[in-house]
Amino acid sequence: MSVFAKATASRSARAAWTGVALAGVSALLLTACSSGAPAPAESEEPTEAAGDALPVEAGERDLTLKIGTILPQSGTLAFLGPPEEAGVELAAQQINEADLGINVEVIYRDSGDTTTDIATVSVTDLLSQDVSAIVGAASSGVSFTVIDQITSAGVVQFSPANTSPDFTDYEDSGLYFRTAPSDLLQGEVLGNLIAEDGASTLGLLVLNDPYGTGLAAATTEAFEAAGGEVVAEELFNTGDSNFDAQLSAINAANPDAVAVITFDEAKVVVPALVGSGYPGDQLYFVDGNLADYSPDFAPGLIAGSKGTLPGPKLEDDFREQLLGVDPALADFSYGPESYDATMLIALAAYAANSTEGADIAEYLRQVSGGTGDGEKVSSFADAAALLADGEQIDWDGPSGPIGLDENGDPTEATIGIYEYAEDNTYSRIN
Template sequence: MRNVLKLTTLALLAGTMASPALAQDADCEIKIGVVMELTGPAGQYGQAGAKSVEMAFRDINEAGGAAGCDLTMDVRDSQSQGNVAVDQATQLVNVENVPVIIGGIISSVSIPILTSVTASAGVVQVSPASSSPTLTAMARDGKTNGYFFRTITSDALQGTAAAKYAIDQGLKKLAIIHVNNDFGVNMVNEFRTSFEALGGEITSETAYNERQPSYSAEVTAGMEGEPEALYLVSYPTDGSTIARAWISQGGPAKFLLNDGMNSSEFIEAVGAQYLNDAYGTSSGTVETESTEYFYANYGEISGGIEPSAPAADRSYDAGAIVGLAIAKAGSAESEAIRDAIREVLDPAGEPIYAGQEQFEKALALIEEGKPIKYEGVIGPVSFDEYGDITGPFRLWRIQEGEVTTVGEISAEEVSEIKGGL
């Protein structure tokens, strides 16, 4: 089947995301909006995420389509800015009449889309990587109308996992420099509570505004109190500028990093020789057949982006869940898709994995009225009443320029730590 990408972003991205090999006729098309950070500080995440959604839709289309139709993407660049994201999402909903928006990647993009566009319009929104606890609070307060889902764990849990990992690695006296947005503030708040309860000391806490040419003032402030290491909550572009300034101004070359800093761009910009004592946490995965399929086949479509890129794996799952939900709903109506999202993750259903053959199986079962349980690239997932998932956290470090997984902390262990605070 035919996979049509309607990109309104940079010509380069439009060229790299096209899928000319998929050029068969289709009876109908269902257009899905994709608002991702293709440029700006989070551009690396959004480019990986958009490719993953493209791959998921390709696989479903080649399996027969969703509700008898091909899934197509109308991809918009948020430029990593909330106001731009709102403008793009508004066009997608009001002009293109999309029933679903996949995105954004970062919370400071997803939250404005949700509050200004999708929740009030009754349009499903699935974020692959927005981890702010604010999103849970909004759902709890009835502000999402049940239309928001995310395929990443909340920072309310990741902050605790990071605190435990820091203590275990002997990083007990930390300075913190963090991006001054909803993601950065919430991550640090959760981290601080757990880190201090576990016996750690925070020598300073400095917020920074994005896209500055220099962060020497923030680094100078961060060095007060003689910290042993820096907890840097950032994105690759700004984060590398801050890390270089930290090292050049005499800061210890020991770092604790958030999930988005698991990035070759960051490592290359800072210099691998300075990051051999850099540790980080990410939302983890439970390996399934989907994981194996994704890592083996992502390169066919990614244009050189690695399958380990932040947000890549969970973006495929976001696309797959949306596509299967449309098939289950049997229509492109937002409310029906919203209700079907949990149904394609039915614990009593037949396990379904990623890829064309598995999606053919899923579509046949749906046609027969039988339940399915999609088990994704990040593992078996289910959404709670707030659209959140739970799962393990990956513990990693950088050595000789390579990111290696060194362990895992379970959701149960994190909850136990939080329960004892």
């Protein structure tokens, strides 16, 4: 039986998307879908009034929008870089091909990981080139090292993959946004999935950074609420190369399942754990390491193991469009979210008729549908035509409905469940 969670909620205060509020909505829907019962009505929270939307000036545009990226070309999340950059590039191509009064220039830079200072160097370079917005980073830990530098410069930071709950109420001057949901949701889905699969005890191997510890806490809360017990939680730091102590402690606890909350370190820890005798089909992966391991692992090593990844099922047409940008793509994680982040930045600039970061930030929420009004659109040409007529829009892209709230968080999200096959590739099962 699969687990599916979709959280939808309106938010009227900056810190309103708390763990309790998000978990309450997603837990109701998760319980209903897991049991096969009809989903209950969503919480009756007041929606934003249409009058909250800023007016859109009708008329033609003549804008040049410069966007920078700090996505992982190197480091422990480097496998996410190609699909994310392809998503940005695809959006820029479509916007420019529409030829409707806005031209997008993208400057690609590396984010590295938290063991380097690459992100700071990249941001400094991008700010010197007067970008209006920066897409990235993928890693929550990396974003925390540069968010103040970006937002204090009056530039929008828009991450396609940051999932740490700590961004929700971060003091960002209203300039930080993301298309990925908080790990309060992914952790809830993961914890319930493991319990639903029959495990009563759980071991956790956790990257000691805001992403890892936040996701581990949410997973633990959900698993324990379902009646399970976490019998081991072992932390490690980015850059560690020896995991013997952590794996020995997990093996000694003999849990029914192990959640591997890591980035690229999974390539080392998973073969070591399975090689020590732990069953490969009792492992659970997360968005930071859900990857194609066919070149790395022996056949069958993790067959039957599962993992979670934010985002709806990737449509074949969009997959082909990404491959048109980068034919070598083997992974598509967060490509849709990167595409939507870029589209929303451009649409907000179009709605504001401005490329100033603060002006873009003012319109980002409403072009995403977060103010509760606007015609639904899924192509830039259609969206720009409405905006040029002074109309409101609600962008729904390949990552699904977004509806940014006042914290810059998406109010609608889906967490997919995936399973590994004999060849160590993964596919969606819900």
